[in-house]
Amino acid sequence: xxxxxxxxxxxxxxxxxxxxxxxxxxxxxxxxxxxxxxxxxxxxxxxxxxxxxxxxxxxxxxxxxxxxxxxxxxxxxxxxxxxxxxxxxxxxxxxxxxxxxxxxxxxxxxxxxxxxxxxxxxxxxxxxxxxxxxxxxxxxxxxxxxxxxxxxxxxxxxxxxxxxxxxxxxxxxxxxxxxxxxxxxxxxxxxxxx
Ligand code: GRF
Numbered sequence: 271x272x273x274x275x276x277x278x279x280x281x282x283x284x285x286x287x288x289x290x291x292x293x294x295x296x297x298x299x300x301x302x303x304x305x306x307x308x309x310x311x312x313x314x315x316x317x318x319x320x321x322x323x324x325x326x327x328x329x330x331x332x333x334x335x336x337x338x339x340x341x342x343x344x345x346x347x348x349x350x351x352x353x354x355x356x357x358x359x360x361x362x363x364x365x366x367x368x369x370x371x372x373x374x375x376x377x378x379x380x381x382x383x384x385x386x387x388x389x390x391x392x393x394x395x396x397x398x399x400x401x402x403x404x405x406x407x408x409x410x411x412x413x414x415x416x417x418x419x420x421x422x423x424x425x426x427x428x429x430x431x432x433x434x435x436x437x438x439x440x441x442x443x444x445x446x447x448x449x450x451x452x453x454x455x456x457x458x459x460x461x462x463x464x
Pocket of ligand 1: 277279281282283284356377379443
């Protein structure tokens, strides 16, 4: 199974996924890193970890479809089977959704459907929620919607600050995401054998 990881920023989840492949938690290969931010730190990580990468400036394209068509060409060339969004701050359009039906997975730092959007951790913290968490789900045309594959809770304790909460959430993400991806891979492999 050949994976492409899409990321826009820091890339700690990307790095955790690469390690999970090395450790055998994920039975696959990270064939490509795709970023929509040419200056993102995740590109430096990819270089260090010897993962091929491509970066785009979506604004330079005449439409979202044109941008995604270009991305798709790279995915085809890398023979990608499954797309993993790990901090990809962009809504996936029809072009990619139709090319990878039920084969795009996202991670979100809250207990969806609570606190979707760009700042799931901060929103739960500011709301003084007692708990929040991490969700892995299949991507559809909505924002942080789509069938849930895995979900785990993180307590927001009295002494927590936004920083300590972020640390707890990211640590859980790095654990949960590889396991959830491996589950999907297993299912796809079963289908393939049928
Ligand atoms: C993670 O919290 C993820 O859930 C969200 O974006 C963040 C990416 O973090 N979608 P990183 O770039 O992997 O460190």
